[in-house]
Amino acid sequence: xxxxxxxxxxxxxxxxxxxxxxxxxxxxxxxxxxxxxxxxxxxxxxxxxxxxxxxxxxxxxxxxxxxxxxxxxxxxxxxxxxxxxxxxxxxxxxxxxxxxxxxxxxxxxxxxxxxxxxxxxxxxxxxxxxxxxxxxxxxxxxxxxxxxxxxxxxxxxxxxxxxxxxxxxxxxxxxxxxxxxxxxxxxxxxxxxxxxxxxxxxxxxx
Amino acid sequence: xxxxxxxxxxxxxxxxxxxxxxxxxxxxxxxxxxxxxxxxxxxxxxxxxxxxxxxxxxxxxxxxxxxxxxxxxxxxxxxxxxxxxxxxxxxxxxxxxxxxxxxxxxxxxxxxxxxxxxxxxxxxxxxxxxxxxxxxxxxxxxxxxxxxxxxxxxxxxxxxxxxxxxxxxxxxxxxxxxxxxxxxxxxxxxxxxxxxxxxxxxxxxx
DNA sequence: ACGCTATGTTACTGACCGGTACGTTGCCGG
DNA sequence: CCGGCAACGTACCGGTCAGTAACATAGCGT
Numbered sequence: 001x002x003x004x005x006x007x008x009x010x011x012x013x014x015x016x017x018x019x020x021x022x023x024x025x026x027x028x029x030x031x032x033x034x035x036x037x038x039x040x041x042x043x044x045x046x047x048x049x050x051x052x053x054x055x056x057x058x059x060x061x062x063x064x065x066x067x068x069x070x071x072x073x074x075x076x077x078x079x080x081x082x083x084x085x086x087x088x089x090x091x092x093x094x095x096x097x098x099x100x101x102x103x104x105x106x107x108x109x110x111x112x113x114x115x116x117x118x119x120x121x122x123x124x125x126x127x128x129x130x131x132x133x134x135x136x137x138x139x140x141x142x143x144x145x146x147x148x149x150x151x152x153x154x155x156x157x158x159x160x161x162x163x164x165x166x167x168x169x170x171x172x173x174x175x176x177x178x179x180x181x182x183x184x185x186x187x188x189x190x191x192x193x194x195x196x197x198x199x200x201x202x203x204x205x206x
Numbered sequence: 207x208x209x210x211x212x213x214x215x216x217x218x219x220x221x222x223x224x225x226x227x228x229x230x231x232x233x234x235x236x237x238x239x240x241x242x243x244x245x246x247x248x249x250x251x252x253x254x255x256x257x258x259x260x261x262x263x264x265x266x267x268x269x270x271x272x273x274x275x276x277x278x279x280x281x282x283x284x285x286x287x288x289x290x291x292x293x294x295x296x297x298x299x300x301x302x303x304x305x306x307x308x309x310x311x312x313x314x315x316x317x318x319x320x321x322x323x324x325x326x327x328x329x330x331x332x333x334x335x336x337x338x339x340x341x342x343x344x345x346x347x348x349x350x351x352x353x354x355x356x357x358x359x360x361x362x363x364x365x366x367x368x369x370x371x372x373x374x375x376x377x378x379x380x381x382x383x384x385x386x387x388x389x390x391x392x393x394x395x396x397x398x399x400x401x402x403x404x405x406x407x408x409x410x411x412x
Numbered sequence: 413a414c415g416c417t418a419t420g421t422t423a424c425t426g427a428c429c430g431g432t433a434c435g436t437t438g439c440c441g442g
Numbered sequence: 443c444c445g446g447c448a449a450c451g452t453a454c455c456g457g458t459c460a461g462t463a464a465c466a467t468a469g470c471g472t
Contacts, residue, residue, distance in 0.1 A: 023419065038335060041247045045460060055420055056461080066460065117335055122384050126332040129244060129323055129387070143388050167394035168401040171381030174394075178380040182331050182349050188373035188380075195374040198408045199401065229450070251430060261451050263432075272430065 024062035026052040031073050036120045040070045040127050040135065070124070071134040077120050078142030085149060096156040097200060100169075104196060111176060112185035119177040146170070158204055165203040172196060230268035232258040237279050242326045246276045246341065247333050276330065277340040283326050284348030291355060302362040303406060306375075310402060317382060318391035325383040352376070364410055371409040378402060 021029075030052035034043040045066055049056050063069040088103040089096060110116065117123065121139045128136040150173075151166030159165040172195060179188040227235075236258035240249040251272050255262050269275040294309040295302060316322065323329065327345045334342040356379075357372030365371040378401060385394040 039247075039333060041245075041333070044458075046458085055422095057421090057463095058419065060461065061418085118332065122388070123332045125384075125388055126324065126329045127245060127247070140388065147389075147394060164397045164400060167397035168404075170394040171378055171385060171398060171401060173381070174384040175377030175379070175381035178328055178331075178384060179377060181335070182328070182346065183353075188353060188376040191370045191373035192377060194370060195377060195405065198374075198405060202404045202408060250428070252428080262430090263452090264450060266431065267449080 023052070023054045023058040026054055027059050027062060027069070028072065028076065031069055032077065035070065035073050036077070037115070037117055040073075040124060045069075067134050071138045074121055074124055074135055074138040074142065078138065081121075082142065082145060082149070085146070089149075089153060093156075096153055100153060100157075100200075101193070101196070104173075104193060107173075107176065108180075108189060108192060111180040111189065114184055116180050116184070118181035119174070122174060122177055154203070157200060159200075160203060165199065168199050168203075169196065172199065229258070229260045229264040232260055233265050233268060233275070234278065234282065237275055238283065241276065241279050242283070243321070243323055245333060246279075246330060251275075273340050277344045280327060280330055280341055280344040280348065284344065287327075288348065288351060288355070291352070295355075295359060299362075302359055306359060306363075306406075307399070307402070310399060313379075313382065314386075314395060314398060317386035317395065320390060322386050322390070324387035325380070328380060328383055360409070363406060365406075366409060371405065374405050374409075375402065378405065 027048060031043075031048050034048055034051060045056060045059060048069075049059050059069070063072065085103060088106070089099045091102075092099055111118075121142050124135050125139045125143075128139075130136060131140070147166065147170055150169050151162050154165035154169065155162035157165070172192065176189045176192050183189070233254060237249075237254050240254055240257060251262060251265055254275075255265050265275065269278060291309060294312070295305045297308075298305055317324075327348050330341050331345045331349075334345075336342060337346070353372065353376055356375050357368050360371035360375065361368035363371070378398065382395045382398050389395070
């Protein structure tokens with residue numbers, strides 16, 4: 001749903017009651033923060049709105065339900081993640097392997113901070129096993145697209161069987177997401193870069 | 207807590223009111239089934255007891271709280287998983303690599319069924335990010351011990367750097383857990399066996 | 413000055429949550 | 443055969459959940 005609301009004023013800067021951002025946007029930011037850090041089921045709508053500095057009816061004017069707000073949260077976070085991946089990889093399209101390495105190092109830097117909570121998309125799939133749930137649908141969509149990007153990347157690297165290398169990297173990355181939130185910086189993710197290198201080597205070797 | 211209650215009758219077979227199993231055991235089984243399939247937070251104590259054919263006070267006589275019941279669920283499931291790993295690996299201690307392959311194939315067979323819900327331990331860590339939560343503590347304990355087992359296995363395989371191979375395999379396995387519940391049988395886990403082989407090869411090669 | 417849009421305010425609903433005080437049952441040893 | 447006690451059920455608690463109804467108000471463009 002989400003009802004992508006038009007600016008509602010053709011002039012720039014609506015300036016909404018001397019407050020920086022419209023309620024819907026504040027709610028989105030609040031939800032993103034809380035949902036990611038503490039989990040979707042663990043956070044109630046009351047906490048979301050109070051954290052956003054707005055009130056409950058404002059939430060339900062912008063979003064039809066908490067489930068749809070969760071779906072919206074995943075949509076935004078997922079798109080951000082996918083474009084970050086794209087822009088990192090595309091920054092030097094002649095060296096896909098090097099760019100992937102940069103992206104992975106960047107991920108590890110964020111993921112080894114003590115308050116890291118893994119991949120919000122994967123976490124949502126854990127919280128909502130029902131495949132018909134709106135949040136789960138969005139999660140599946142994001143993950144499928146990311147998988148395709150990894151296969152495309154493997155192809156750009158010159159892998160003999162790009163689907164296999166792409167999937168291997170996906171397994172590795174999901175492992176990084178999970179193990180970082182389980183073990184932190186001293187966990188199995190220490191082996192991530194080296195493992196990725198080995199995998200890529202093995203798939204490129206003649 | 208869990209208060210491992212003694213048989214409470216010196217004779218064999220208490221026969222508990224013509225019912226097969228005592229309430230605590232029925233609750234454990236019910237909780238295990240529901241917690242795994244639908245998630246811990248998603249399942250209420252009322253559903254657990256009604257599914258078990260008992261009543262709520264029976265739950266709270268056997269377990270001090272829902273959180274502790276969740277911890278007990280993880281403890282049992284974790285121990286079962288660890289012993290299954292041990293017994294599979296030890297079945298032929300002269301061929302650790304082959305035994306690991308058998309274990310992995312068995313995991314994949316279970317994990318590619320359509321209702322697979324991933325690793326209950328990892329899922330619990332997602333549901334309870336707070337490290338002081340009883341369920342989270344158990345999850346951390348199980349995962350740490352499993353990590354050590356993988357390193358020991360890598361050492362038994364003759365890896366030059368067993369910590370690195372063990373951690374690499376752990377990343378791979380966490381990836382399998384997650385990607386199987388996300389994508390099912392046609393997902394990235396199709397590459398799991400081959401990837402494990404490549405990794406092990408690379409770590410054994412001179 | 414008017415009306416429209418976005419928002420806040422207050423109060424409420426019914427369902428469900430985890431947890432408990434207290435009564436009941438039935439088997440056992442004596 | 444009866445007292446006692448362990449095992450279990452009935453009925454309830456206050457709190458929190460997602461979601462809503464009705465109304466007030468502030469600022470904008472016209």
